[in-house]
Amino acid sequence: MTITITAFESSPDRGRGQARDMRVRWALEEVGQPYEVRLLSFAAMKEPAHIALQPFGQIPTYEEGDLALFETGAIVLHIAGRHAGLLPEDANARARAIAWMFAALNTVEPPIVEREAAGYAEGDKPWHRERMPMLDSRVHARLEALSRRLGAGEWLDGAFSAGDLLMVTVLRRLERTDLLDAHANLRPYIARAEARPAYRRAFDAQHAVFARRA
Amino acid sequence: MTITITAFESSPDRGRGQARDMRVRWALEEVGQPYEVRLLSFAAMKEPAHIALQPFGQIPTYEEGDLALFETGAIVLHIAGRHAGLLPEDANARARAIAWMFAALNTVEPPIVEREAAGYAEGDKPWHRERMPMLDSRVHARLEALSRRLGAGEWLDGAFSAGDLLMVTVLRRLERTDLLDAHANLRPYIARAEARPAYRRAFDAQHAVFARRA
Structure with missing residues (x-):
């Protein structure tokens, strides 16, 4: 079909x-x-x-x-x-990979979208500059937790999975910002994914x- | 276990x-x-x-x-x-119920959380009142689409599913606001779910x- x-x-x-x-x-x-x-x-x-x-x-x-x-x-x-x-064949590993799918979309992406939206919807407002550190810190809190869990790993949980696929698409939204710079393993993680045929x-x-x- | x-x-x-x-x-x-x-x-x-x-x-x-x-x-x-x-037994209906799970968490919940967070993190800021209509309108856009799709239905897609379960928990975050009032079928939808044993x-x-x- x-x-x-x-x-x-x-x-x-x-x-x-x-x-x-x-x-x-x-x-x-x-x-x-x-x-x-x-x-x-x-x-x-x-x-x-x-x-x-x-x-x-x-x-x-x-x-x-x-x-x-x-x-x-x-x-x-x-x-x-x-x-x-x-997704892995093993049932438990599969459930964990799916957890990373939801983590990408429900935990990591929302503060990134909020920060982006502030730029285009409120970039010209008098309060924008004062709000940005707060928006950045929400993103950093998620990135820090993600970076810590990824550690020296190639992917989030064993082999590349749909969890990595979604997480990388979420992180790529930050590629033109400096927010990834504080988390040394995240740009290499994105680069590994982008190198996949x-x-x-x-x-x-x-x-x-x-x-x-x- | x-x-x-x-x-x-x-x-x-x-x-x-x-x-x-x-x-x-x-x-x-x-x-x-x-x-x-x-x-x-x-x-x-x-x-x-x-x-x-x-x-x-x-x-x-x-x-x-x-x-x-x-x-x-x-x-x-x-x-x-x-x-x-x-979840329904039928494979297509099951996939659609799962789509509503993701819709609840990735499309409907984020603007609701953003609006809530503005209240507790920025409620005392001089810009808070001016920003609220924008935050409300983002929530309303999602609720309007959801309400239109639900229509006269009891649940989002056939029988009660995990999609309804997550959607109702997301909508309940608005229970003490007036945002649900503009969408006549949403409070009854929540009430049907809350009546489940x-x-x-x-x-x-x-x-x-x-x-x-x-």
Whole structure:
């Protein structure tokens, strides 16, 4: 059955792989599944046809036969459950890898998104400069805990898993900030992930969407 | 095997069931699994023994034989995967229920937590009043999409699932605000969930921890 995902027709990140379709593309590349992409304008994302697939009017979605899914965590988990390569076979190790998926999305990502949003929604407000140290410190608290757990490990818990995949996409949101600099093992962790052939293929595919329009 | 979870020795919510152990207690009650609780002081949550279980120094954790898990989404999903009652049998319906779990934690909860945090971290700042409409509007955007999808349905997608369980615990964070009032089907949705016997048992169990100390 053909897998079809949705992505931005015109991604706000200009092809830097920060849009959330990157997570799904990467997961599909890791497990060697081909996929098609339906590009959506911002207007199309708010139309009933898309809202039926994605109640919050976002990208990506995932369609495969009768199944329609949203939420990158759920899509990546679905892919990982259907194909080998993203979760360990051992049941306990599998549950722990899934814990890292949720940790990436519910514990590490929210303060990073909050900090980002402050930049574009409140960057011109008189209070912005005074609030930034607080927003930075929330991110640092998560990064410090993550860095400590990662330690000298290559990945978060044994072999590369869907937990690492999501965590790296979350950390990449900080790549143009100096927040990663205080946690010496995090940039190398991101770099290891970005060196994976599946990552490269996914990155190049989303970048090509931007390049075609530019 | 005995299931042991951790919870606040002294919950900041004074027994209102807002701490995240409520999610795990409720899931275990839905599937009829007994569990033990180890209560932790705020100091104990930051000690190495707990950090080994929960890298971010939070509650709850879940221990069962050799397995130690953190992140309520992962714990609830683990429970739902092991016991009937929280996820549909049909594979596609199951994947969709899991999508609602991620939607609760990664799409609906973050703006609610951000708004809450503004109250306790910045409530005394000169900019607080001016920022609140923006924070409220982010929450409303999510609630509006959720309310529209729920429509006249009893639960988010067919029968009650782990997706509803997590979504209701997220929405309950707003119970003392007026943000739910603009979305007429959400308080009844919460009330239906709170009327479930498993919810009541879980609520009473966490409330008893507060009552014993009070």
